[in-house]
């Protein structure tokens with residue numbers, strides 16, 4: 001409100017705000033996250049099935065960082081916690097229900113698909129002006145689910161930021177919050193108290209890069225570059241584009257890091273201070289730190305939201321046992337495309353024509369919860385899974401999940417293994433914690449869903465990435481998976 005400095009006088013900012021407000025259709029206060037699918041394996045496993053202890057399926061209510069949090073893989077690793085888990089300070093009352101989470105996940109998937117088809121269309125028609133595309137087509141994306149704490153400024157201030165491989169720009173809420181800031185756990189960053197902060201000027205290469213990093217042309221206010229970004233779950237951030245020192249760990253310091261200093265922020269970012277963009281654009285942290293870390297990062301997402309994982313920049317701590325699949329040629333500059341060739345359930349290959357996968361292509365995403373498959377692939381997977389689960393009573397479907405079981409009378413359950421063959425014939429066995437999504441003991445669901453259209457992209461989501469070391473070697477043009485990445 002009060003501060004007249006800023007943001008309000010710029011015409012292009014009015015334009016932003018108009019667009020942002022226009023995009024706030026049917027406000028739905030859903031939050032994007034994956035609270036539930038938590039489970040631990042018993043020792044016994046085979047190629048055909050996992051034996052899962054039921055007490056470990058449901059979300060824990062106490063943060064358990066003892067097993068994993070103290071054993072980060074390297075001194076350069078950041079601790080990863082779930083946005084809605086007990087390791088991050090959230091208000092109980094603001095925790096979304098399973099169907100709200102899944103609805104938000106669905107809106108993220110929709111915006112990913114519209115962004116991809118938008119950039120594909122843009123490439124196709126780049127040489128002609130005869131086709132006008134809707135200006136705002138799908139430039140939005142729901143915020144992710146996992147966060148890390150980093151230091152910003154000089155002296156550094158600690159901030160918890162969601163990390164997202166489907167976003168490019170890094171931003172945080174900034175004082176004086178000229179328009180609005182939402183509630184966050186740590187004090188809001190104040191650039192006037194940082195000796196190394198400076199505004200980015202209009203017309204500079206970094207400012208111009210915002211167009212591809214956010215999908216919106218930058219604005220300009222008294223020669224300061226203004227960014228605006230909106231997400232598919234009706235969240236947004238608008239503010240000054242600045243640079244300052246980013247401290248990842250005591251030994252990993254990035255000077256002159258470009259980020260958005262948000263003066264007008266809204267949405268349910270779950271008490272976090274903003275977002276770290278890990279996608280492919282030159283403004284993403286991966287590209288801004290390419291000299292330091294060689295365009296390589298890896299993470300491990302914990303099996304339960306009450307446990308912690310890790311995010312590590314650089315090559316040096318990547319396990320030798322990691323298996324790689326090449327990134328496939330990208331459409332657009334944001335997402336990480338890969339190839340999926342085939343799937344196995346309970347050790348048996350599903351009969352799916354390879355063109356089912358190649359039609360729309362595939363991406364991996366840290367911010368989508370449930371893996372989305374082409375309809376024909378989903379049907380084959382679901383039928384095979386159900387066939388091997390006939391001894392269990394079915395439960396009520398929830399939202400996009402149609403294959404749920406009532407496990408309330410069981411202590412352990414046996415579920416078929418699921419494996420994926422990626423490009424280069426790299427076979428990855430999904431961890432037992434990455435197959436089911438538990439709403440309650442009487443509603444434990446197969447954590448896959450069909451796309452609504454055969455031309456929508458396959459999205460390899462974060463439930464299916466749990467406990468693996470997932471390595472994005474952008475310089476080497478390959479994606480890696482290693483077992484037991486959370487140690």
Ligand SMILES: *[C@@H]1O[C@H](CO)[C@@H](O)[C@H](O)[C@H]1NC(C)=O
Pocket residue numbers: 005006191192197198199221222223224240
């Ligand atoms: C950045 O630019 C804005 C708008 O011109 C101004 O209000 C703010 O004081 C500037 N910050 C610094 C540190 O120069």
